[in-house]
Amino acid sequence: MAEAVEVLRAALLGSVPHGFLGRRGGVSSGVVTGLDMGLRGMDPDDPALAPVRENRRRGVEAVLPGARLVGVYQVHGADCVEAGDWAEADRPHADALVTDRPGVLLGILTADCAPVLLADTQAGVVGAAHAGWKGALAGVTDSTIAAMERLGASRGNIVAAIGPCIAQASYEVDEAFRLRLLDEAADNARFFVSGAPGHYQFDLEGYVARRLERAGIGGVERLGRDTYADEAAFFSFRRATHRGEPDYGRQMSLIGLA
Template identity: 50%
Template sequence: MVSLDIVRARALEGVAHGFFGRGGGLSTGAVAGLNCGTGSGDDPNIVEANRRLAADAILPGTPIASVYQIHSPTAVIVTEALPYDERAQADALVTDRPGLLLGVVTADCAPILMADRQSGVAAAVHAGWRGATAGVTDQAIAAMLTLGAKVENISAAIGPCLARASFEVGHEFAEQLVADDPANERFFSEGPRDTPHFDLEAYLIARLAAAGVRKIEAAGLDTYELENRFYSYRRATHRNEPTYGRQISLIGLSG
């Protein structure tokens, strides 16, 4: 029996979901563990087997719908799990179909899972700094509303991601975001190298709250620091490693 590392959110209690770590998978080498990213150079059959392990831990036998992630604000409504080469280019998926898992993969970017239990609508979001600041959460919520969700009934959970202490950014990015809204200054602090550090998690909490979401939970887990639990693009880059794995986050509506 494979033991998987699954982070669950109280905010999504009663909804089938999970933010997966790297523990318990079949991959070896630099991506050892539950690598669910097809772009990692890992054996595609092993990646698919890892994804199946994850899916069966949430809703056994249920297919995973995913998108080709491009760090955009684009959200799409999905009704079925398409083959990889037919997936939409987007960074958020929304559905009202039971028996379908929505999945996003991350390696420092923030995975966000959302649901309106009353209306039977769910969403999975991939939010790096580009998608977050461009409004991917806003578009995901808008798509949920078109399927009958009510924003006051939406619960949102932000999974493991790069924390402020590990998220060094350029001065230009910080200056632009503060210029767009001076209130954004609260999401930055000065790092040890006199460069800004960005609090992606806090920024996303603020975006979700501004959109009207009332129940928001954040995991508070740093993918960079927690090497034994999570993959990290930035950590792999700093170490000049040849590749890096991706963890998967899933949410689905049971039939």
């Protein structure tokens, strides 16, 4: 019997169709064994992507059966777009998207960066953001909240959940990295602890949560799952890089309206 797709959900998002997926329940093999969702810039119809297409079908059926999956071409920036009817090959370059249309399932890919799912259930508006350190620093979550407001959401009614991402214990950075964050705000020092000489451990999840809280939304939930440390459950770019592996899997986080 095939392994079921594992779907992690956030209490704060309640009954909104959503899920943070990992690597369990897919058909990909090799170093990306499991529920690998990455298109890798390839033609979506390339036969080599057949396992990914099946994984995506399984993911959609596990979260919002029959929905139309919509994603963007992620570039580690801060742009957010309203989900459209584009083909996979025509995805806009952005790192977040929003919708108020039932039957549309927003999808964000990550492999250590923080996936953020947002919802205003009263207005019927949802959003999804890919928040690596670059995008988070540039304001991708702020852009997503603003885009939700343009669709009728109220900032105080928006709640957000931060899914599996690389944890502080696994995320070593250098002094130059730390200084970039301190240039934005001196109190960002709270997101670093000393590590090896000249290096620090960075709390990406904490930093993203703080950006959301400062935006004045109604609530923020952290799942507290480490993509780097939990190999059985998640793909990790940094883990694959440290091992010199030729590829790495991408997990997807999904949210939509029934």
